[in-house]
Amino acid sequence: MEQLFAFLEAHMQMLFMLILMIFVGIEVISHVPSVLHTPLMSGANAIHGVVIVGAMLVLLNADPNNIATLVLGFVAVVLGTLNVVGGFVVTDRMLEMFKKKPAPKK
Amino acid sequence: MNSTLILDLIYLIGSVTFIMGLQMLSKPESARKGNLIAAVGMTIAILGTIFLRNSVAPVIYGLLFGAIAIGGIIGWMVAKKVKMTAMPQLVSLFNGMGGACAALISVIEFTPHIGNFKALITVMAGMVIGSVSFAGSMIAFLKLNGNMKKDLRLPMYNLINNLILLVILALACYVIYSASGTEHGEHLFRYALLTFALALFYGIMFVFPIGGADMPVVISLLNSFTGLAAAAGGFLYHNQVMLTGGIMVGSAGTLLTVAMCKGMNRSLTNVIFGAFGSGGATVTAGTGSPTGGSVKDISVSDTAILMNYCKKIIIVPGYGLAVAQAQHVMHELESLLEERGVDVKYAIHPVAGRMPGHMNVLLAESNVDYGKLVEMENINPEFETTDVVFVVGANDVVNPAAKTNPNSPIFGMPILEVEKAKSIIINKRSMNAGYAGIDNELFYNPKTSMLFGDAKKVITDLVAELKTM
Numbered sequence: 001m002e003q004l005f006a007f008l009e010a011h012m013q014m015l016f017m018l019i020l021m022i023f024v025g026i027e028v029i030s031h032v033p034s035v036l037h038t039p040l041m042s043g044a045n046a047i048h049g050v051v052i053v054g055a056m057l058v059l060l061n062a063d064p065n066n067i068a069t070l071v072l073g074f075v076a077v078v079l080g081t082l083n084v085v086g087g088f089v090v091t092d093r094m095l096e097m098f099k100k101k102p103a104p105k106k
Numbered sequence: 107m108n109s110t111l112i113l114d115l116i117y118l119i120g121s122v123t124f125i126m127g128l129q130m131l132s133k134p135e136s137a138r139k140g141n142l143i144a145a146v147g148m149t150i151a152i153l154g155t156i157f158l159r160n161s162v163a164p165v166i167y168g169l170l171f172g173a174i175a176i177g178g179i180i181g182w183m184v185a186k187k188v189k190m191t192a193m194p195q196l197v198s199l200f201n202g203m204g205g206a207c208a209a210l211i212s213v214i215e216f217t218p219h220i221g222n223f224k225a226l227i228t229v230m231a232g233m234v235i236g237s238v239s240f241a242g243s244m245i246a247f248l249k250l251n252g253n254m255k256k257d258l259r260l261p262m263y264n265l266i267n268n269l270i271l272l273v274i275l276a277l278a279c280y281v282i283y284s285a286s287g288t289e290h291g292e293h294l295f296r297y298a299l300l301t302f303a304l305a306l307f308y309g310i311m312f313v314f315p316i317g318g319a320d321m322p323v324v325i326s327l328l329n330s331f332t333g334l335a336a337a338a339g340g341f342l343y344h345n346q347v348m349l350t351g352g353i354m355v356g357s358a359g360t361l362l363t364v365a366m367c368k369g370m371n372r373s374l375t376n377v378i379f380g381a382f383g384s385g386g387a388t389v390t391a392g393t394g395s396p397t398g399g400s401v402k403d404i405s406v407s408d409t410a411i412l413m414n415y416c417k418k419i420i421i422v423p424g425y426g427l428a429v430a431q432a433q434h435v436m437h438e439l440e441s442l443l444e445e446r447g448v449d450v451k452y453a454i455h456p457v458a459g460r461m462p463g464h465m466n467v468l469l470a471e472s473n474v475d476y477g478k479l480v481e482m483e484n485i486n487p488e489f490e491t492t493d494v495v496f497v498v499g500a501n502d503v504v505n506p507a508a509k510t511n512p513n514s515p516i517f518g519m520p521i522l523e524v525e526k527a528k529s530i531i532i533n534k535r536s537m538n539a540g541y542a543g544i545d546n547e548l549f550y551n552p553k554t555s556m557l558f559g560d561a562k563k564v565i566t567d568l569v570a571e572l573k574t575m
Contacts, residue, residue: 003223003286010224014341014349021350024125025357032132034456034481037366038463041326042197043131043141044359047124048332049204050148050351054211054339056155059170064163069214074169076210081177083204084152088145089185090196091131095138097470 039094046087052080109158114346116154121350123147128358134476151347190471191428194464195250198243198325201332205239208232208335209302215342216285216298223286225342230278232338233298234305239331241309246321246328249313263315264379270308277301312378320377322457322464323366327374330359366457401537404555406564409531410571416493418449420485422522423465424458426499426534430561433472436498439569440474446572452478453485453495453522455503482522489526497524497532498561505546530554533564 008015032040055076062069123143130140156170181200188196212233219225248254281298285291316324333355340349367374404412413419421440427433440450452474458465466479480488489495497504507514508521524530530553537549548554557564 007224007227011341014344014346017346017349018337018353021353022357025128025354026361028125028129028354029132029358029361032362032365033134034365035454035463035466035479036132036134036137037362038193038197038322038467039137039141040128040131040463041329041359041362042193043137043144044128044333044355044362045197045201045204045329046141047128047144047148047351048329048336048355049200050120050124050151050348051204051208051211051332051336051339053151053155053345053348054336054343055207056152056170057343057345058211058214059166059173060155060159060162062166064165070166070169072210072214074173076207076214077170077173078177079203079207079210081174082181083200083207084148084181085178086181086185086196086200086203088141088148089182090188090193090200091141092138092145093185094190094193094467095141097467 039091042087042091042094046084046091049080049084049087052077052084055080113154113158116150116158117345117347120147120151120347123150124347124351124354128354190468191431192251193467194322194325195247198247198250198321198328201325201329202240202243202247204332205236205243205328205335208236208332208339209240209305210236211339211342212236213299213302217292217295219342220285220291220294221287221289223282226282226286228338228341230282230298230301232335232342233302234274234278235331235338236335237302237305238309238312239328239335241306242313242324242328242331243309245310245313246325250321263311267308267311270304270311274301274304274308277304316377323363323374323377326359326363326366327378330356330363333357333359401549402552402555404531404557406557406567407571409555409557410568410575412494412529412531413443413448413496413568414446414572414575416448418451418492419443419494419496420451420453420489420492420524420527422453422455422495422497422500422504422524423469424498424500424503426501427561428465428468428499430499432498432562432565433468433474435562435565435569437469437472437474439565439572440478442569442572450478451480451485451488453482453524454479455482455500455522456520458500458503482520486523489523492527493529495524495527495530497530498565499533501534501546504548506548507546524548525551525553528553531557533557533559533561535560 029040055073058069059073059077062073064070124147127140127144127147130136130143185196209232212229215225215229219229245254277297278301281294281301285294313324333352335352337349337352337356340346340352364374367377421436423433423436427436443450452469454465469479470476502516504522504524505516506521506525508516508519511517525548530548530551532549532554534556536558549556
């Protein structure tokens with residue numbers, strides 16, 4: 001229990017952010033029309049690719065002689081980049097189609 | 107100014123772009139820009155992480171840039187090349203990559219953090235959530251891609267799955283507890299890996315029994331899981347941008363999942379534990395004509411005449427239209443009819459296609475005017491004044507059983523009330539049941555005519571026929 005309190009104390013600032021971000025996340029997309037559900041999901045998918053920052057930190061903090069960490073870190077960065085780049089590009093392709101069309105010929 | 111401060115500011119900017127991006131993504135006019143803004147924020151955060159920290163050995167920079175180049179090029183190519191109909195499984199695939207990334211980080215960070223309770227909590231959380239998300243997304247990918255048709259379901263799979271989940275949680279708690287009390291807990295890494303493997307297994311078992319029709323909901327749910335796994339990494343590294351990005355996707359993704367369920371008038375628990383999508387098939391499929399009526403055929407030229415001389419047509423597109431790649435020729439048909447003074451609209455069911463919004467994306471691809479796509483609530487009152495409803499490759503979303511038959515697995519799902527129109531033409535390849543695997547009494551309605559054939563061929567013929575008139 002004490003350890004749990006210590007955990008909370010050490011991360012108080014992060015906890016504040018966590019709770020506030022939950023509300024932001026809900027608020028920000030609360031009025032999304034269903035036409036945009038798929039692009040929104042895809043966009044959110046790209047944003048959680050921010051996990052790549054963690055993978056990069058692993059590599060940047062790694063001991064250059066620790067082969068196992070280097071290999072796993074390398075793979076993690078590849079996967080993270082796939083998530084980020086693929087996610088944003090796919091979303092852009094979907095949304096490209098929603099752009100305003102020239103007025104339909106009557 | 108020191109670089110740590112600059113990096114913190116960059117992470118702040120990154121978080122703000124994510125919030126702005128997500129907000130703009132929820133409005134059609136600004137959606138594309140929003141995606142771009144979030145991408146810029148992500149790029150800044152990545153570049154800052156590389157260049158604003160103490161420099162490291164060249165070999166590490168080499169690995170880092172190599173990994174980013176490989177992932178970037180492959181991701182770009184795949185995303186550019188994929189067909190629009192294959193979009194849902196691609197989102198699932200990329201989501202799985204993110205989950206795997208989070209899980210790998212945790213595997214690496216376990217041993218260095220032995221003895222540190224605070225860090226181990228987040229390490230194990232990232233490991234479990236990330237692997238469930240990865241394994242689940244891969245199964246969802248295979249299912250949507252058609253590599254896995256069966257919804258394999260063990261007897262009492264709910265009980266088994268929950269037991270596995272309990273074991274995972276207990277094991278994770280044990281690992282955290284024993285590893286945080288000691289400085290020499292290297293042997294505990296084995297148990298951490300066991301937890302990792304079990305979480306992967308759970309991810310597979312979790313998605314396995316869920317029917318294909320519910321896959322979008324599952325992907326959305328796994329999407330928010332990966333967000334949480336990223337947030338766990340944010341805790342571990344005290345990295346604000348990972349936390350904000352991850353949590354926001356976690357909460358927004360959960361809300362989106364619930365919204366998708368509402369579109370199908372089902373609850374989330376029902377999707378996960380009900381395993382609909384194939385369960386109903388055994389109950390009602392193959393019962394033949396439920397109303398005892400017979401099916402009426404119509405020829406292409408009769409359809410063309412009917413369409414040419416009516417005032418108002420509503421097109422109900424479904425996944426079949428997309429599979430046949432008929433959206434372009436459908437647009438041609440629509441323009442042709444418009445030129446002749448026929449009022450043409452598209453009725454978009456919230457779950458038309460394979461994902462909410464999927465059909466809009468597909469039709470927009472073939473230059474259909476955005477204003478012609480009408481959502482279900484707005485189009486339903488219009489069916490009464492409509493002369494012809496043209497249903498192409500859709501089935502369950504127009505099945506009246508959802509309103510009339512309490513025993514139907516789709517009972518309660520809001521549908522397009524096409525039966526109110528003066529006449530209904532349904533294009534299908536055959537009399538096979540729809541995605542939910544249930545019969546549709548609309549086919550036996552006296553007002554309904556069936557126009558059998560491949561959607562693309564039939565509509566192309568229709569266009570040719572109309573041009574001769």
